[in-house]
Amino acid sequence: MVTSDMRLHLxxxxxxxxxxxxxxxxxxxxxxxxxxxxMQEATYVRHHKKKIAFLFSAMRHFAEELRERRFNVRYVxxxxxxxxxxxxxxxxxxxxxxxxxxVVTTECGEWRLASEIGTWSEALGLxxxxxxxxxxxxxxxxxxxxRRDRKQLRMExxxxxxxxxxxxxxxxxxxxxxxxxNFDAENRKPPVAGLxxxxxxxxxxxxxxxxxxxxxxxxxxxxxxxLLPFHFAVTAKQAEAELQQFIDEILPDFGDYxxxxxxxxxxxxxxxxxxxxxxxxxxxxxxxxRAEAAWYEGRAPLNAVEGFIRQILGWREYVRGVYxxxxxxxxxxxxxxxSRSLPQxxxxxxxxxxxxxxxxxxxxEHAYSHHIQRLMVTGNFALLAGIDPAEVCExxxxxxxxxxxxxxxxxxLGMALYGDGGIMASKPYAASGKYxxxxxxxxxxxxxxxKITTGPSACPFNALYWDFIDRNSEKLSxxxxxxxxxxxxxxxxxxxxxxxxxxxxxxxxxxxxx
Ligand code: DLZ
Ligand code: SF4
Numbered sequence: 001m002v003t004s005d006m007r008l009h010l011x012x013x014x015x016x017x018x019x020x021x022x023x024x025x026x027x028x029x030x031x032x033x034x035x036x037x038x039m040q041e042a043t044y045v046r047h048h049k050k051k052i053a054f055l056f057s058a059m060r061h062f063a064e065e066l067r068e069r070r071f072n073v074r075y076v077x078x079x080x081x082x083x084x085x086x087x088x089x090x091x092x093x094x095x096x097x098x099x100x101x102x103v104v105t106t107e108c109g110e111w112r113l114a115s116e117i118g119t120w121s122e123a124l125g126l127x128x129x130x131x132x133x134x135x136x137x138x139x140x141x142x143x144x145x146x147r148r149d150r151k152q153l154r155m156e157x158x159x160x161x162x163x164x165x166x167x168x169x170x171x172x173x174x175x176x177x178x179x180x181x182n183f184d185a186e187n188r189k190p191p192v193a194g195l196x197x198x199x200x201x202x203x204x205x206x207x208x209x210x211x212x213x214x215x216x217x218x219x220x221x222x223x224x225x226x227l228l229p230f231h232f233a234v235t236a237k238q239a240e241a242e243l244q245q246f247i248d249e250i251l252p253d254f255g256d257y258x259x260x261x262x263x264x265x266x267x268x269x270x271x272x273x274x275x276x277x278x279x280x281x282x283x284x285x286x287x288x289x290r291a292e293a294a295w296y297e298g299r300a301p302l303n304a305v306e307g308f309i310r311q312i313l314g315w316r317e318y319v320r321g322v323y324x325x326x327x328x329x330x331x332x333x334x335x336x337x338x339s340r341s342l343p344q345x346x347x348x349x350x351x352x353x354x355x356x357x358x359x360x361x362x363x364x365e366h367a368y369s370h371h372i373q374r375l376m377v378t379g380n381f382a383l384l385a386g387i388d389p390a391e392v393c394e395x396x397x398x399x400x401x402x403x404x405x406x407x408x409x410x411x412x413l414g415m416a417l418y419g420d421g422g423i424m425a426s427k428p429y430a431a432s433g434k435y436x437x438x439x440x441x442x443x444x445x446x447x448x449x450x451k452i453t454t455g456p457s458a459c460p461f462n463a464l465y466w467d468f469i470d471r472n473s474e475k476l477s478x479x480x481x482x483x484x485x486x487x488x489x490x491x492x493x494x495x496x497x498x499x500x501x502x503x504x505x506x507x508x509x510x511x512x513x514x
Pocket of ligand 1: 041113
């Protein structure tokens with residue numbers, strides 16, 4: 001029955017949680033839930049094929065679950081001939097076909113779309129209620145309050161406050177269990193020979209996923225990435241099974257080998273739940289409580305549990321707070337004035353540098369590479385080579401199944417590229433080949449040598465590292481955390497300095513040949 005108090009509940013592709021604020025006040029008679037697959041969202045950057053398939057399949061499964069709960073769901077597939085291919089068009093069409101007179105939605109994750117949705121009420125001449133996304137553990141207003149009088153933001157202090165606010169790993173008197181807040185110093189072990197992560201779950205592909213895989217192959221043939229094999233969880237239940245496997249079998253080793261990199265081991269002991277958390281299939285507080293319980297029950301050591309919880313309760317919330325309190329101009333920042341184009345190897349994985357080939361190869365194959373490869377290999381290379389942050393950010397946003405701008409932008413522009421001049425990181429995460437050699441087994445099989453700085457077999461990271469230091473001295477040399485690097489550079493023999501500059505220039509002029 002079409003009545004004038006019908007309302008439309010819009011659920012976006014990364015809002016797949018039954019507890020979503022826009023789904024709280026549902027009325028079986030008067031609510032229509034709208035979900036739409038649209039080219040606008042699938043192509044604002046050219047997302048990895050696996051990312052699109054994961055999201056479309058998860059959206060379709062979520063719609064099925066809502067129908068099983070007897071709600072009225074209007075689901076518009078990408079290949080529906082009437083699909084206008086943008087969200088506003090689909091909201092307009094749904095309003096006119098259902099007779100709904102108001103729209104309810106949950107605040108969206110990206111500035112781009114949030115600012116568009118902000119104009120809808122006026123454009124439609126109808127109320128559009130935008131409810132807070134309380135799946136996050138710190139609201140934007142609370143983050144704004146937290147940062148108000150701080151000259152320097154530090155995640156560590158935010159994280160401690162979140163531990164207290166949500167009473168996580170706390171003893172009496174609000175003190176941290178184990179006597180310290182942060183066990184990061186214990187989480188930096190290099191890989192031992194033969195280090196291998198456990199076999200991960202793969203989920204049976206039923207009709208919905210098979211249809212979506214065919215659709216994505218057909219409609220997005222020129223997007224990056226291999227589509228098959230496809231292992232992603234596409235329901236909350238499947239995501240839950242992966243979380244359970246992580247807590248039971250993997251978390252105990254997560255701490256020690258958090259920063260290790262191993263050829264042929266894209267996952268090692270990482271949780272791989274970011275894509276599920278960011279799409280709403282898992283909820284952060286639930287994940288935190290499950291990890292916390294593993295420590296209390298003696299199933300995982302504190303350095304692992306604390307390190308994992310810090311990522312979710314601390315870092316993830318902090319990054320979102322920085323994004324929403326710094327946008328919109330944050331996206332355009334370029335503190336180091338980096339302007340080179342992104343080398344082709346980022347799209348093809350074709351390079352003799354084994355560390356880059358592995359990180360990019362994992363990315364192309366899985367729409368995933370783990371944190372330290374993103375930061376210290378592909379991110380570090382882009383930082384040292386002075387690649388334009390906007391191009392690097394677009395790449396990260398497109399290629400990772402877990403990437404939405406709220407999480408990708410501060411991590412890439414701020415943390416990896418120092419493009420925000422020190423909000424996300426107190427110094428650039430610049431490192432030479434020595435770091436990669438220590439933390440990985442890539443260099444043994446590489447045509448370059450991490451111990452050599454100039455000449456044809458020198459590891460490109462080495463000369464680029466010193467050249468980066470030299471090139472950016474005006475902006476970085478007064479940073480006390482960079483003092484050692486600058487002292488070493490200044491002490492270096494001027495002939496050696498000159499040879500490094502020359503070698504770096506050759507590399508920078510031929511990035512596509514490496
Ligand atoms: C990422 C994505 C993709 C690929 N496709 C859709 C879609 O077709 N429909 C939709 O509602 N959402 C999609 N999304 C997720 C949105 O881009 C995401 O909700 C916004 O970027 C806000 O975070
Ligand atoms: Fe990477 Fe350099 Fe090691 Fe090669 S030698 S794998 S380029 S760090």
